[in-house]
Amino acid sequence: MASKPRTLYEKIWDDHVVERREDGTCLVYIDRHLVHEVTSPQAFEALRLAGRKVRRPDLTLAVPDHNVPTTARRGPDGARLPVEDPQSAAQLAALERNAPDFGIRYIDAVAAEQGIVHVVGPEQGFSLPGSTIVCGDSHTAAHGGIGALAFGIGTSEVEHVLATQTLLLSPSKTMEVRVEGTLGPGVTPKDLILHIIGHIGTAGGTGHVIEYRGRVFEEMSVEGRLTVCNMSIEGGARAGIIAPDETTFAYLKGRPMAPAGEEWDRAVAYWRTLATDPDARFDKSVTIEASAIEPTVSWGTSPEDVVPIGGRVPDPDSFADAAKREAARRSLEYMGLEVGQAMTDIPVENVFIGSCTNSRIEDLREAAAVLDGKAKADGVKWAIVVPGSGLVKRQAEAEGLDHIFMSAGFEWREPGCSACLGMNPDKVPSGERCASTSNRNFVGRQGPGARTHLLSPAMAAAAAITGKLTDVRDL
Amino acid sequence: MEAVATIEGRAIPFGAKNVDTDVIIPARWLKTVTREGLGEGAFENLRKAPGNVFDAPEFADSPILIAGDNFGCGSSREHAAWAMLDLGIRAVIAPSFSDIFASNAFKNGILTVALPQEQVDRLLEVARTSPITIDLEEQRVTTPMQDRFSFDIDPFRKKCLTEGLDEVGLTLARDEAIQEYEERRRRHAPWLAMGVRENA
Structure with missing residues (x-):
């Protein structure tokens, strides 16, 4: 049977x-x-x-x-x-x-x-x-x-x-987030997950495990998949998952604690059986069109508060829900933003590239490619790159990325969680803005009174160069 | 964990939606190695505002908090539950909770009661003047105005709460089943079961 x-x-x-x-x-x-x-x-x-x-x-x-x-x-x-x-x-x-x-x-x-x-x-x-x-x-x-x-x-x-x-x-319910089509140039896994959270809301995945499905994920690197799944919790889901495939196996093979030899072959054979069966049903399903996604930034104090970089600060009255209207008003006050203000008119004094969301080698390459030969704007007082691990740091240095960052006026730091949650000394001063590749823009998250704009590593680099939120595709 | 039966008293009519764990307890309070004394940091930023509901004299020592949708979203910090417990809160009523917060609250004997928005709205109104009673055995919230709202709770969680069970102790008693599972895993997925070792 x-x-x-x-x-x-x-x-x-x-x-x-x-x-x-x-x-x-x-x-x-x-x-x-x-x-x-x-x-x-x-x-x-x-x-x-x-x-x-x-x-x-x-x-x-x-x-x-x-x-x-x-x-x-x-x-x-x-x-x-x-x-x-x-x-x-x-x-x-x-x-x-x-x-x-x-x-x-x-x-x-x-x-x-x-x-x-x-x-x-x-x-x-x-x-x-x-x-x-x-x-x-x-x-x-x-x-x-x-x-x-x-x-x-x-x-x-x-x-x-x-x-x-x-x-x-207790078993979780299942939720499928299916992304159709392909991402446009300059649009990264971070933009994709910010867009998804904006679409489903911060409680959209509560009680569910999200499986991300579609060609976008099949063609995505493991680093990109880690970025996407990382922020599942920002959509309320305790877990997010992407089916393991040849890309995953190639990434893992030879890693210090991965199985080796005959055990590796056995493991891979098992991993190949894990993909969702063709007729399997999900409790909830959401479909998103990849080509409609633009580089995405947050304007408020919840990760669901996102707009395309070409967009404007929304009017709290535009939200259908009364509690959301009130929350949006409080967010705008905390963030010091005006209704209708163009996102690209928002200046930033701080830039943070790091966190468990975006501190892997690909993230640093992405940011460095934008910064190469350029320097941060005078208005940017503090710009730091915090690699996700000592090995990422070493790899980046072998590729000369550290020089690109430091020439651009960034500090090149030791690995850790850093300014993502401000438990160590790396904090954003009160009232100042930070273009941040981290995962949460909650009130006081990066330090008391700090104003966080979530974005991709490429977009953080672009903001550092111009001193304001910027569409990286325009540089 | 202390056994929970009935929780009765004034309820803080907070009502805010999407209250994240950074709001419940900011990160600077997480540099502790104990569970105690976090009440001082609970809702710290909200409590800086004069006239805030948490410090209103009528809500001093309230055992119940009423909040909006998606309470406790964000980080997994159990410090959020410890801080609320230290503040004297034994139950939270809201339309929905984040999964991790609900679990952390449960482990600390804080009851999370999910009710439809309109019932939560009614309780927010009642709470301004009157006490509220939560009866765990009957799974019912009542008010002096004769409101009676039933709520669902996972039967296992209910049993642990009413009997004040030590969950780690319960699971340790299932050691034989865990050992059997590990035996099976050694045969079927040795790369996971044998433990982490570094390749030469």
Whole structure:
């Protein structure tokens, strides 16, 4: 008897159910657990208090990223520099102690492999197709770009995974975001995902796992897929996923923690079976026309507040929903914008290229290609590039990208989360704007009073050159 | 986790939509290694405004918060739930919640009650003058004005909340099933089951 057609999500889910409870809740096995310094200390402490161990330290990888300063980590004499903020230092020290105490592999802040967990996982081959991946961070959705079921969890769940290697979960509903056609020149995966979030809204995917489907994704690099899946949570979906294919396999082959030899062949054979069956049904389906998408920027304080770069600041009264009208009014006040103002008339004082959304080698190449031989505008006071990992940084330097950035007036920093959430010293001053390749434009996200405009790395570079939001296609 | 039965008292008529976790607790408060003391940072930026609803004397120590759609969107920080708990909030009523926040709230014994917008609007109105009661066993929200609104809750979550169960302890008791699963995985997907090791 032929089995019922299933989606990619359903196949991965079914393969990870340890047991199904009568009430429908499932005990689900977790293959890979990424741990960072901010959401783990309370989990380790709870294990200690209860006298519990980490069940599978060999499936767990700890990397500091949120708090680490992005300035030099070693002095001229090679000695390690202390972290100045005592609270950050204490949190980093806790991870450095907890990892060996519980037998977990730890990538030190000064190691070449250190970086943002969501850059390190795929880069090391720790994240694999068809696996379940969790981390105490909502942007874990990123790993869906290599065909994993990956989602963010809270600290209690971090504790649960550490102790049991499982989670108690109810199955999610399935949602298909199908993109027809191809993206125009200058339109990147970041523009695509910002457009998708604008279309479905920040709660459009709540309760669902999104599968991104269509030729655009098939032709997209793994880096681009990671960018798209990364922001699924901004559309309310706990996870986003793209079917693994030859592009994925080529990306993973030979990575330090990826399977090798005969095991690799077996893994690939299995990964090829994961794609959604032709007759499988989704609970919800959205179709978007790629050719209609332009370079996209945010104007408000929610990632759904986006317009094409050629557009204008919207009138709050143009929204049908009363609560949205009120939210838009508050956003415009916070952002210091006028109704009807052209997006290309908005000046920026800061430019941030980095974050788990856009700090991979392709992102840096994309920005550098725009900046090559040019310099930032005088009005741009602070421009930084924060590579996603030490290996990305090294690769970029081998390609000479660091020189392009520094000649253009950018600072070339050490890897970490940096100005995406302003936990380390990298913050945007109050009242100032930032053209940012990060994922959230929430009130105060990049620092108290900071005004964030989300955009692609190419668009961030364009804004740096002109000192205002700019259509990169016009340069 | 403490057992939850009935939550009764004044409810903060907040009502805002898409309240993100950066609003509930800004990132600067996340540099802690404990769960306690985060109430001070809860809704910090909103509470800077004079006359804000959180600090109104009639809502001091309110155990319930009423909010708009998509409450708790954004980051996975459980600090949002810890901060609210520290503020004394034991239940949130809203038309919808972000998945991760709802899970974090549940793990900390905070009840998330999803009701249709018009019922939430009614409760926002009632809350200005009167207390609200949430009965978990009956899955019902009531007011002194005889409003009675039923809500759904995942049966497993209800059981954990009413009995104050330790979820990690519950799962550890299923160790045999987990071991069996791991045995199967070693045969069928050894590249995942054998643990991470670096290739030579």
